[in-house]
Each structure stands twice: as structure tokens, then as C-alpha cells.
Amino acid sequence: MPGNGITARNPEAIKAHNLQFQWPSGQLVLQGCSLTVKPGEFCMLLGNNGSGKSTLLKILGGLLRPQAGEWSIEEPVGFVFQNPDHQLVMPTVGADVAFGLVNEHLSLAEIRNRVDDALEAINLLELKRRPIYALSGGQKQRVAIAGAIATRCHVLLLDEPTALLDPDSQIDLVKRVRDLVKERGLTALWVTHRLVELDYCDRAFLLEAGRVLDEGEPERLKQRLQS
Known part of the structure; x- marks a missing residue:
């Protein structure tokens, strides 16, 4: 801490x-x-x-x-870097938002709910299965923020x-x-x-x-x- x-x-x-x-x-x-x-x-x-x-x-x-x-x-604290390419590590939007929840011992259903909630909060739920490489810079930053929200920061x-x-x-x-x-x-x-x-x-x-x-x-x- x-x-x-x-x-x-x-x-x-x-x-x-x-x-x-x-x-x-x-x-x-x-x-x-x-x-x-x-x-x-x-x-x-x-x-x-x-x-x-x-x-x-x-x-x-x-x-x-x-x-x-x-x-x-x-x-909890969520950190968003200047360059999202230094922060996004998974191949798709949904997988990247879920990545920070791996160590929280949540059920798959709870992880899905958190991911959907976070993506909906930043207006990107429809891009859940979109590859990260296909996103704009602004969309990538929103995904980084969604990852923080999913952890209930x-x-x-x-x-x-x-x-x-x-x-x-x-x-x-x-x-x-x-x-x-x-x-x-x-x-x-x-x-x-x-x-x-x-x-x-x-x-x-x-x-x-x-x-x-x-x-x-x-x-x-x-x-x-x-x-």
C-alpha cells in the first residue's frame, strides 16, 4: 500500500x-x-x-x-497512463478489462457482470469483442479507465x-x-x-x-x- x-x-x-x-x-x-x-x-x-x-x-x-x-x-486506486499501449495487455477489449480481476477470486459470472458494467459506463459495451489493435487512441484510453472501474476503484x-x-x-x-x-x-x-x-x-x-x-x-x- x-x-x-x-x-x-x-x-x-x-x-x-x-x-x-x-x-x-x-x-x-x-x-x-x-x-x-x-x-x-x-x-x-x-x-x-x-x-x-x-x-x-x-x-x-x-x-x-x-x-x-x-x-x-x-x-482501491486505478492508474491511467499517458500512452494506453503501455497499459493494455490482452487481445480484446473485454479480456483486457477482465485482466485486472484475475486475482480477486470472483466467479466467471461476477467477472462478466463487472466487465459489462465498466464498459457500459464508458460507452464501449458494443466493442467488448473488438481487438485492441482496432481501437482509436480515445477508445483505448476508455478501455484503460474501464479496467480501473471494474476493480471498483x-x-x-x-x-x-x-x-x-x-x-x-x-x-x-x-x-x-x-x-x-x-x-x-x-x-x-x-x-x-x-x-x-x-x-x-x-x-x-x-x-x-x-x-x-x-x-x-x-x-x-x-x-x-x-x-
């Missing part, structure tokens, strides 16, 4: 306090990074390249461990999930995640550098030089970065 003994329930679904992360090369990525996300919030994490956004997300998702600081996250961590998508697919994906947060009571933290995506979140954080420089209303942060 990511973290160091902090129990993550209400009032915070995600909490990071004074995180510090340094690569073996000596490059300091996070220095005193702190933030809190409440249950049911859809928050976005902004910042220039090298500001520490992806590193922070990977720490919260248990993929990296910092040298200092405290953190907690409400489990409480928190979604999304690392620039629209980076490789065309503009229409970008907006379509962010709207779907926003709706999932509201419909299913999820908490989501979404890394982005696209200001237009701020129109769909509840709150935003601005990272600079490895720490949260500002946070609050998305429109205010948008105006700050546009000025």
Missing part, C-alpha cells in the same frame, strides 16, 4: 504532505510538495514539463517512493490521458471522466497541461519547481496562466 501508515478515509481521499523526491542522478523533482483532494472531487494538476506532476502522481499510485514526506490515498489517477489524442477525443474523454466522478462517487486527479480541460474539473493545483504554488478555482488558475 502506498504511504507510510496514514489511514485514508474521510475527509481526504488523497493527501500528500511535504513530499520530496530525488532521482539517483541527484535531480530534485519534488521539494516540499503538499496537496489534499476530498472524496468525490475531480481535480487537475497543472505545471510545466519538469514541474513534478507525473512524479507526484506515480508516488500517489505506489509506483515511486519519495525520500521524505507523508502521503495517503483511498484504495475509489480513486482514479490519470497521467496526461489526452496527450496523444485529437482535440475532439480530448474533450470527449475529460467529459466522460467528469461524469464518472459524479455518477459513481469517484475521486479523480488528472495531470494536464491543456488549459481548456480546466473547464471540466472542480479544483486545480499548479505545480512549479516541485511544489504546489497555487490551488483553487479552475477559472482563476486559468486566468493566472493566461495573463
